[in-house]
Amino acid sequence: MKHSLLPLLALSVLSAWYAGVATAQDAGAPAPVEAAAPAEAPKPAVESPKPVAEAAALTATETWTGPVATMAGADRFQITRDDKAVDVRLYGVDAPETGQPYAEEAKKAVVAALGGGPVRVDVLTTDNLGIAVAMVYAGETNLGGLLVSEGLAWYDDRNAAGDRELKKLNAQAIAGGKGLWADAAPLAPWDYRRSHGGEQFSYSLKPKEEPKPEVKEEEKKAEEEPKVLSAKGEQEYRDNFTIPKDAKLPEGVNETTLLMKHMPRIEMDAAGKPLGFTASNISEIPYAKELGFQDGDIISNVNGIQVTDMAQIMSMAPQFKDVKEFNVTVIRGGKPLTRTIRVP
Structure with missing residues (x-):
């Protein structure tokens, strides 16, 4: 050291x-999902995802399944439910904005994980912009966990401060110099939005109370x-x-x-x-x-x-x-x- x-x-x-x-150093408008370039799917970050309540001590307000219609970014989609497109944001992550390094790589990783199939949406809350915040699963892959573990998104500790699993995945990605963490000081997407006049999102979650030591x-x-x-x-x-x-x-x-x-x-x-x-x-x-x-x-x-x-x-x-x-x-x-x- x-x-x-x-x-x-x-x-x-x-x-x-x-x-x-x-x-590690040494060694825009929503686009249809179909238009994204194909990419080889990285190894899923969560092979056998835990139930929402167990993984983050949170409870889903509703759960439903549907196809992804469009992507505004790697962490923001429109998912079809009962013939209506619902805006959904991935819980606990913040992916690079369009124009930032690794923004396209992150979207390609999600498209590859989707594989053209439907996703399961575990809605947790709604953010300040009225967008549903959810854990989204493509088969057995937690998309938020996938992005963080591959170094293609930041763990959003401002809005999901108590999520130990995402903290762990983020720490492992940083230590391994994966994706955007290969750069010495990658610009966080919230700082990018601030400098470009973009909207900032926020939400609040109430984790289950756990017994505290005396x-x-x-x-x-x-x-x-x-x-x-x-x-x-x-x-x-x-x-x-x-x-x-x-x-x-x-x-x-x-x-x-x-x-x-x-x-x-x-x-x-x-x-x-x-x-x-x-x-x-x-x-x-x-x-x-x-x-x-x-x-x-x-x-x-x-x-x-x-x-x-x-x-x-x-x-x-x-x-x-x-x-x-x-x-x-x-x-x-x-x-x-x-x-x-x-x-x-």
Whole structure:
């Protein structure tokens, strides 16, 4: 593992993210489905799909079957139901927009998976544009899972934040440098739409409640601390840390397992604005404790660069390739802490 990746965000889970990317680098109007160019179907991402409720702890409001009439994109279709065309958006994914790299490859993969047959539609909810959001299956293939696993769509963590299966498939695609993840910093479709005046979609899903482990009183108080910075300003605490010269991941730990276990993500405030990067169970990440990090920490700034989204984070790797010192700002309990991390 390259030492410059470890302090990038001072969490080895993110260094794993970048190591996977580095490894990979080294080694319009709806159109009729029939008009799309044929392509060899990639191996289905979900050989034996789980029921909707089991796969994502969600419940379908209705289920029906019909042929795909037209495609507006790899993740947006018109599917015929009772002689009427119904607009459907794939749940949990966001595919490249027309004009972006891999947009055509993504559509061809879907067309190949369809094979001219009907699809099963498990409707979960409706988005802000009035489009049905659903899990769509072509035979035994979950189309959303197929796109994410082949690196032909982003896992939409803004609207499907609790979907562990899609997170896992996305992490594996990134670590393997598949599809669009072969690029150092692919432009997310929501950023593309924003810069081109496109419509943004959103939806809300209520997962089934699962029993939560008992939380100790002191941990509960820590969790209740606000994750926003006060407009009045707060005292900054500073610490210095040096990464060991021989720092590396423990035996048996690799990039993919770290990504799947710790689920790196962007933390948002109550208004939906990005606070910075965080991950699950930070204290269990190799070297995190040694570098002074704790569960619940949010990394908001690295060497003066505000952390706002995952695509931007990935682009930092080559930028910081030969940097030996990193000033990292962490939000802990609503207060900023600045720590300096040095590499040999």
